[in-house]
Amino acid sequence: MRWTEAQAKTIETRDKNILVSAAAGSGKTTVLIERIKRLVLEDRVDIDRFLITTFTNAAAAEMKEKMEKAIHSEMEQEQDPKTIAFLQRQLQLLPQASISTFHTFALGVMRDFFYLTDLQPGFIIGDETQLQIMRRIRRMRCSSGASRKTEMPFGVSCENTAVTEAMRN
Numbered sequence: 001m002r003w004t005e006a007q008a009k010t011i012e013t014r015d016k017n018i019l020v021s022a023a024a025g026s027g028k029t030t031v032l033i034e035r036i037k038r039l040v041l042e043d044r045v046d047i048d049r050f051l052i053t054t055f056t057n058a059a060a061a062e063m064k065e066k067m068e069k070a071i072h073s074e075m076e077q078e079q080d081p082k083t084i085a086f087l088q089r090q091l092q093l094l095p096q097a098s099i100s101t102f103h104t105f106a107l108g109v110m111r112d113f114f115y116l117t118d119l120q121p122g123f124i125i126g127d128e129t130q131l132q133i134m135r136r137i138r139r140m141r142c143s144s145g146a147s148r149k150t151e152m153p154f155g156v157s158c159e160n161t162a163v164t165e166a167m168r169n
């Protein structure tokens with residue numbers, strides 16, 4: 001691909017924070033993928049050292065797929081055993097690499113550090129229907145003079161404020 005001057009600068013700049021703002025369809029995603037590809041393939045940064053977040057699961061999957069293709073195509077042309085070993089390692093690391101939506105990433109942080117919150121390790125993300133049911137149970141159980149420690153499904157209790165805060169309506 002023939003990169004525009006601005007695209008090339010975005011792809012090649014190192015050791016600086018970069019904020020890219022450009023029109024819809026102008027090549028932001030393409031440039032971001034190329035930048036990551038070069039950081040891995042040329043600068044030899046392991047793929048699991050990146051935090052790459054997207055808005056949609058589809059975009060995250062596309063990014064992983066493009067990285068996998070790029071690594072494979074590099075391996076086909078490569079002769080040097082050390083470089084081949086590096087590329088093979090990238091393929092192994094790729095499934096666990098942090099390439100996900102913002103939400104999936106945030107959920108992972110909460111699961112890893114649940115013990116710093118008053119969440120239980122097995123907490124789940126409720127959909128709107130589950131939340132409605134929980135709100136109803138909470139209203140019934142917590143307002144009727146029940147013990148503040150009354151247990152509810154998913155480890156929620158009347159006194160677990162961080163959790164129940166999210167259920168207030």
Ligand SMILES: Nc1ncnc2c1ncn2[C@@H]1O[C@H](COP(=O)(O)OP(=O)(O)OP(=O)(O)O)[C@@H](O)[C@H]1O
Pocket residue numbers: 001002003004007022023024025026027028029030031
């Ligand atoms: N320099 C270029 N030369 C030719 N095609 C390009 C160039 N840059 C980007 N494209 C093409 O333009 C299309 C849109 O690119 P891309 O999806 O990366 O844009 P985007 O800014 O991320 O779009 P959106 O705002 O919808 O997320 C793609 O098909 C891409 O291959």
Ligand SMILES: [Mg+2]
Pocket residue numbers: 028029030
């Ligand atoms: Mg895009």
